[in-house]
Amino acid sequence: MTRLQQSCSRILCIALVSIVITGFSSFAQDKKPTPPVITFSGYVDAYYAFDNDATVLAGQPAGARQFSYLGYVRNQFGLNTAQLTGTVTHDDYRAAMTIAFGDLRNSAYLPYSRLNMFQQANAGFRVVDKLWFDAGLFLTHIGGEGLLAKDNWFTLYSFATTNEPFYQAGARLSYEGSLIQAQIHLLNGYAIFEDNNDSKSIGWFLGITPSSQFSASLSGLAGNEQPTGSPAAMRIYNNVVLNYQPIDPLSIKAQVDYALEEIPTLNRQMGSYLASFIALRYAIISNLFVAGRFEYLANANGANGDVGIITPALRGTGVSAALEFRPVANSYVRAEMRSFQFDNKYTLFTDAVNKPASSRLEGVISLGVWF
DSSP states (O other): HHHHHHHHHHHHHHHHHHHHHHHHHHTTOOOOOOOEEEEEEEEEEEEEEEOOOOOTTTTTTBOOTTTSSOOOOOSEEEEEEEEEEEEESSEEEEEEEEEEESSHHHHOOOOSSTTEEEEEEEEEEEEEEEEEEEEEEESSSSSSSOSSSOOOOOOOSHHHHTSSOOOOEEEEEEOOSSSSSEEEESSSSSOSSSSSOOOEEEEEEEEEEEEEEEEEEEEEEEEEEOOOTSSOEEEEEEEEEEEEEETEEEEEEEEEEEEEEGGGGTTEEEEEEEEEEEEEEEEEEEEEEEEEEEEEEEEEEGGGSSSSEEEEEEEEEEEEEEEEOOOSTTTTEEEEEEEEEETOOOOOEOOSSSSSSSEEEEEEEEEEOOO
16 A cells, blocks of 8 residues: 555544544434334345356356346346335434345455445435535445446446446445535445455445436545455546436437556556446336447456456447336346457457357346336
8 A cells, every 4th residue: 555545544434533533422412202104125136147158157146147247147047136125214313234145245245244235325414504424335426327227228238337336335425416426435345345465445435416317426535446466556537427318208328447557467567447337218108118228348458467457458349228118117128239249359258159259149138027
């Protein structure tokens, strides 16, 4: 951990502790407590996935598919997630906890010894007005696609989303205005609950919502993500998301992820990573949608240690199409197809006769219900 990282982490820790003390002092002066609102919700998401990739993943269930946290196992009916969430909401404090099971929990989350069942578990209080302080286990603050398929236009994550952190542990200070939203995070690290070294990472989020038709956000994370015993390497991850709805039936989303990381084996040169997509969704009628997505990935330094995001070097594109029907407001049935095409020298897949291939065609049918 560099001196700069240590200084930044200490300064942020001192600032957060000061805010906590101030908040508790203000909270203690509330002489007219009101009861909180307690809610429970659930979500079940089932799927059937298929592709033309015969690659066998070591140590994974039979049929497990690479680059696919949702629709994880091919040629059989599966369960993306079955989860229960409890929330406590009050003008001055809040808490949330989600317990989850299924392929998503096993594929996207590392196999922790202490925190296996949690998708999130956090609590916080209002410091002043729209300023909140929270701590615990969180869903990530990075990215334009959510963890759950019901919140996205596609069940299959974009390549950019697949390589973003889905979850994190730490403390967060957030401003939650209608026009401006801002967050600062002190975290154990990138896509981890339990820390893998003595360093802490700093995260940020800045969003603007000038109208119901347009929103934009800039988010990221910086820190040493190498495990204890390995040479430290600074990673700086940046994410930009734009949402635009020019007319009621049509929505457009664009995202760019760009990361840099020191490569110790290359005299600390900076490796780079770029992933992006643009997606469109059109409402044919109020509960029937069609969507398309084009994505691009470039990780040219992968063969030399990369940025720690994807192990092999990669460059390629993906094209997706999806059709979604919502029988009722809290359910969906979705069918989609995607084609991956990497540069010919990147043969990560296996064809039907067990020869290396640089492309994959895949599909998934999924059904979700929540309450």
